Amino acid sequence: MIRQQAKKMIKTDEGWSPKPYKCTEGVWTIGFGTNITRITKEEGEMLLDLRLDKIINFDLLSFTAELPNLNDTRKIVLINMIYQLGLHGVKRFKNMLRAIRNGDFERASLEMLDSKWFKQTPNRCRRLAKIMKKGTINNLARV
Secondary structure, X not given: OHHHHHHHHHXXXXXXXXXXXXXXXXXXXXXXXXXOOOOOHHHHHHHHHHHHHHHHHHHOHHHHOOOOOOXXXXXXXXXXXXXXXXXXXXXXXXXXXXXXXXXXXXXXXXXXXXXXXXXXXXXXXXXXXXXXXHOXXXXXXXX
């Protein structure tokens, strides 16, 4: 009860901002008055878990029905892509998605590499494309 009342009061006092702004003290802030210039690793883990829950429980479902050829490893690649690019960003990979639908993971891998995304984050893209092609992961962090 005390937590709910405190939360309601803080939300009213702080207001909501989905975009970073400088508070009256000049500190970068977001959400309900959360200082974003320094967060703890625990807070970072909580944010990561929240985003992954959303991606896995909602965003990924929009792919699994139309992409029955995906094993769990390849789903992890899409989760990673959605985390970085957003759901709508990944949906723009029409040729990659078509190749996955057809079970042509070599083509899907090549389509990942033939993208603006590859130019922006080549190491990550190359690693994920290799996983998409092989369908297996030896080491999640570095492949």
